[in-house]
Amino acid sequence: MRIFFILLILTSAFLHAKKETAYEKGRSLYFANGCANCHGTNGEGSSYYPKLANKKQKFLIKKLQNFKNGIANTQKQEIMFTFAKALTQEDIKNITTYLTNYKVEKSDKYDVAEDLLGVDY
Numbered sequence: 001m002r003i004f005f006i007l008l009i010l011t012s013a014f015l016h017a018k019k020e021t022a023y024e025k026g027r028s029l030y031f032a033n034g035c036a037n038c039h040g041t042n043g044e045g046s047s048y049y050p051k052l053a054n055k056k057q058k059f060l061i062k063k064l065q066n067f068k069n070g071i072a073n074t075q076k077q078e079i080m081f082t083f084a085k086a087l088t089q090e091d092i093k094n095i096t097t098y099l100t101n102y103k104v105e106k107s108d109k110y111d112v113a114e115d116l117l118g119v120d121y
């Protein structure tokens, strides 16, 4: 009987140990590396910082590789050197997978009104 319970616990632990997807890893990296501070929490960009969400992965990878190698087309882009250099090839793959496939998720959307005013919806 005891072995049955041990097996049950092991099986459920195994089933619940969900592997993090590239998308999820990319999202964590996007926030941990400060990308969101300039490019927006939804990768939406602003008038000064380019939008990244849903751009082609090949384009994003190329840009990040260039920045990582110290290649920029304009002086404005040089700000990206430090941020791109901090990324490994694996990070670039995960971050761009996240950005290219970006979908709005209501639950983790930062709501200023709710945070500052404690507004309950």
Ligand code: HEC
Residues within 6 Å of the ligand: 030, 033, 034, 035, 036, 037, 038, 039, 048, 049, 050, 051, 052, 060, 063, 064, 074, 076, 077, 079, 080, 083, 084, 087, 095
């Ligand atoms: C301090 C602000 C800042 C931070 C932080 C930052 N970026 Fe940027 N990023 C920029 C600027 C400025 C540009 C160049 C805009 C231009 O070309 O006019 C840029 C350009 C880019 C581009 C090229 C987009 C395009 O359409 O040309 C990519 C891709 C990019 N950043 C990804 C990232 C990632 C990934 C991170 C986090 C690791 C990050 N950025 C962090 C400011 C920032």
